[in-house]
Amino acid sequence: MSHWMHNCKEITRMVSESLDRKLPLHQRMGIRIHLFMCKFCSRYRKQLLILREAMRLQERYLEDTKPSLTLSPEARERINRSFIASLNKSQ
Amino acid sequence: MNETGTADNRHMPDPEIWVDQYGDYLFRFALSRLRDRSAAEDLVQETFLAALHARENFKGRSSVTTWLTGILQHKIIDHLRKGSREQPVEDVEPFTPTLDDLFDEKGKWKIGPSKWNVSPMELYEQKEFWRILALCLLELSDRLAQIFALRELEELNTKEICKVFDISATNCWVMLYRARMLLRRCLEINWFSVKTYEGK
Numbered sequence: 588m589s590h591w592m593h594n595c596k597e598i599t600r601m602v603s604e605s606l607d608r609k610l611p612l613h614q615r616m617g618i619r620i621h622l623f624m625c626k627f628c629s630r631y632r633k634q635l636l637i638l639r640e641a642m643r644l645q646e647r648y649l650e651d652t653k654p655s656l657t658l659s660p661e662a663r664e665r666i667n668r669s670f671i672a673s674l675n676k677s678q
Numbered sequence: 679m680n681e682t683g684t685a686d687n688r689h690m691p692d693p694e695i696w697v698d699q700y701g702d703y704l705f706r707f708a709l710s711r712l713r714d715r716s717a718a719e720d721l722v723q724e725t726f727l728a729a730l731h732a733r734e735n736f737k738g739r740s741s742v743t744t745w746l747t748g749i750l751q752h753k754i755i756d757h758l759r760k761g762s763r764e765q766p767v768e769d770v771e772p773f774t775p776t777l778d779d780l781f782d783e784k785g786k787w788k789i790g791p792s793k794w795n796v797s798p799m800e801l802y803e804q805k806e807f808w809r810i811l812a813l814c815l816l817e818l819s820d821r822l823a824q825i826f827a828l829r830e831l832e833e834l835n836t837k838e839i840c841k842v843f844d845i846s847a848t849n850c851w852v853m854l855y856r857a858r859m860l861l862r863r864c865l866e867i868n869w870f871s872v873k874t875y876e877g878k
Contacts, residue, residue, distance in 0.1 A: 594781075594784060594785030594786060595781060595785055595786050595787050596780075596781040596785035596786075597785060599855070599859065600851075600852075600855050603851070603854060603855040603858050603859075604851045604854075604855065606854075606858075607829065607835070607836050607850075607851055607854055608835075608836060608851075626790070627787045627790035627791050628787075630790070630791040630792065630793055630794070631791045631862070633794065634791055634794055634862045634865075634866075635858055635862065637794055637796070637797075637798055637801075638858060638861055638862055638865070639830060640798035641798050641801060641807075641811060642826075642830040642831060643830065643831070644798050644799075644801070644802060645808060645811060645812075646707075646710065646831065648802060648808050649706065649710075649808075650703070650706075652805075654702070654706060656702075656705075656706050656709070657701075657702040657705065657706075658701050658702055658705045658719065658722070659719075662705075662719040662722075663697065663698075663701060665719075665723070666697055666701060666719070666722060666723045666726065667697045669723055669727065670693070670696070670697055670723070670726050670727065670730070671694075673727050673730055674693055674694070674730060677730065677731070
């Protein structure tokens, strides 16, 4: 039973890992037992889920809000030139 | 909702206007994954050239944006793979002090996480939140941010990420852990503790 008892530091690492792979059963049990008793680690887990969702929403948000981040005029010019050159060659 | 906000066409516009129409979007896409302006510009350029040569393959099953983005995604992963060969990912660096400070010697939280009473969809309306998230992401090292982006934006699994950066699975999990710990801490300090959410 003792190896099921993890401290918060270990649990935070395991919870993060559980977002990246399926953990073995004893670890999942260990997390569940710990979260049941630990308010902070439960919050931590919820925070990671919000963070994950936020990362995915972020791109949509940036595109929706008329982004100011654009190619510099020089880069656009350079890309256009190489592209047009290549286009003319292919025709 | 589509990616560009333009009425996204399934038939391809003339190549002459590709750069104007899709350049900025692709640039932002690459920049958020690479964090390197000039590399992002180069990959956008390569993407257009590759697309030009492959344009017969475009079947109109997806939007032009999706098609171009797919080409760019391959180029990004390729670029990261080459980059990590030239400059190998260091073995697990020690935790930054701020993270080690979070737990006492028994591994208990010193400052416990606070309650984030908000759903991501509610956050969507909070302009300030997204500004802070962007700033928090900038605090990650480039490599850490790249790995995190491959996981959370590209949704690659850790096996695939390990291959790109030539690192062990354990190293990969630790890096992702570190990125999440740093980000949640940064958001908590700069957003959740400052603003009590008022949109209820």
